[in-house]
Amino acid sequence: MSIFQKTMSMSIFHMQRWSPRVVWVSLLLLAFAAIVIITTTLHHSHVFLGLHNFDVPVLAGSWSSSSETSWASSKTSQGVIHKHFRGNTNDNYIGRVNRNVDEPRKNALAKERKRDERVPSAVVRGQQPTTPSKGPQMTMQPRPWSPLPALWDTQTPIGHDRNDRCDWRQIRTHLPAPHTNTWLCLRPYSDLVTNAVRRNGEWGDCHRLPLLHDAAKRSFFPPKQKQSSVAVNGAAVRAPVPPLQAGAGAPEQQQHLLPYMEIGVNIGSCYVPMTQKTDIEFALGFEPSPKNLFYTSSSLVRVFQDADKDNKRFQLQQMSGNLNKLPLGSRQQLQLKTNSTTLRERIRLAPVALGETNTDLTLFSEPGNAGNSVLGKPVHANLVEGKVPVVRLDDYFRAGGDVAALVPSISASKSGETKVPPASLLPRHQQDLLDVYNGKKKFGVLKMDAQGFETKIFRGAKHLLKIQAFKFIHFELATEWLRGQGTSAEEFLKLLEDAGYQICGYRKVANLVERLRGRNVVETHLAYAGRDDAGGCRIGA
Template identity: 25%
Template sequence: MADAIRKYGFWPECADLPEMLEHTTGRRTAGALFVDAGANIGACSLHMLLASEASVISFEPGASNLFYASSSLLRLHEQGTIAATARAALVPLGLGRNASGQLLHQAIGNAGHAVIGHKPVQFAPLGHLSPQAVRIERLDDVLWPVSQRSEPPPPIHLLKLDVEGFECEVLRGMSSLLAAGAVRAIKVEVFDMLLRLQGCSAAELLGMLLAAGFEVRLLAEGTPP
């Protein structure tokens, strides 16, 4: 990922996010909210900070990814490129169905492939690092806690959901936000093998999105220009 960003100036899978956000906001991104679930090293969060005026809330439980994401945000702030601290929040949590402690298993040499509770060997030819203890919370409880539900929920104009098979769990943990219509659009990775590892499937994930009222569209995987 870092090599691609150095070469092209961005991570290809983030390239369509500004246009998606503009579609949900009528091209007025000031005051919009982008939520990055599974921020990795922060590539898409940084892309949105630079390419839009939206506020960005990023969730990433992995220690090494948090280090690189926070370092990049601080560098942008120090350079005066953007007022990063004013529009960005990096939250050291994973998201899921229930508040819990879990183990995160990260592939050696590929910090982007880190799976909650499982160690799939197919994508970790060099093995896994020692498991990391991480905290999982419901997105409902983080962004719209019960004590505030007498008030309208915060509008999430675009949610990027890429959590290595934990996508169904994240959706189950944001049922109140979904029921309230707070989420305008979602870009979600669909990886059936990893979804099945977590007790879900691609068909079930898509069914959950349809049941929540979303129109599902297939996007081609991002590629460099």
């Protein structure tokens, strides 16, 4: 008997003594080892036989050497997250395949990665430069510039950016009912403002604006006094006291409602909550960037859709007679958000820029900080977005918002000029603007963030400043951006001082200018008209 036969007979003899469970476990281990060996052999045969020229599925996506970029999307509760497979790792199959690609192909991929991940070297908006996330970076071919309507119709999103996708996030708001959180459409790629909202749940100065709005209401419309006791024939009698008259310069407005205005809406991190959660009459916003307009309008469309759902729920509860059985908080929430019509009437979003002349200017933006949209001159922004219409604020109100009457044409593309569509303004909207221009209506709060264009905006708004159409002006002073536009903080503050506005915390304008001169800083300040009897400076300073 040979040695092999002896060994096999001994193995069979021992296996007969094993339990069935041990035998099955051994067979499973042998099968698993065989599968691993076969898979490894086929895997290396693909690489060495040159099969990497075909599409090879990897996880949820695919990679192909014939395409520069490939994507895999995984849906989460927050939105759509894009994962980019570029073959830049050494431990996965893609990395091994990519090493077989020729050198020109490698260089092209490396240049593309470097272009997507570049970071602006200059200090951005007074904050420390942030390194981009090491995650995916979206790329796309720029679309041709197209003109925008003079006023958003509130029906469908306006503007565009890359793939026109939203990363939906709930942002915190320090406001009361109807609810504490609201949805905001954020950029699905790395950006300074978007990253801050993702990280903190809000944008820095937004929480002050509702408080300033309430302070303006208290200043214009003081609360009524309670009844007091008067002596009649020696006996105390309760007698009503006439209500206080409205504050000095109070507008002729019904229901004690004040409008809100924002210059430089950006992605709507302040504008959207103000339109949804405060009792403003309407919100007039100016934003010339089509990229920013897409995210702002998308957020508002979702607000309208949620309001329609609440309206149906409210009607069902009212018809069933269960409305009074709901808790007080839920009942107030339903009553405050009854339909989207009321919310739509509040929205006045104008896709135009403001300046000292009626013209059209080139809009620049900064890679990694789309909020740094600069007009006319590339101050820390070298990416050309296109031509946008620029109007004087005084003329905009005097014309009732008819931008086409002010700027007849803009350079829409290289092929020629395109007429600006006529303003889709309702008669009520036009009358509101005319009432403000004539001093019959005033804004409670004006928030402006114009990247150094503030002085030129106020040069074109001297009439509105003279009649003090804004109770509070919440603004930023960025000295380097102001100097880049050929103006200064001193000139900007003098425009406010000549119009009778006061700056919170500073008795003399020169003190503030001296504090800012020669420094690359961005500071937020508050100007107020008349007396600050409502304590607005304690909120905004």
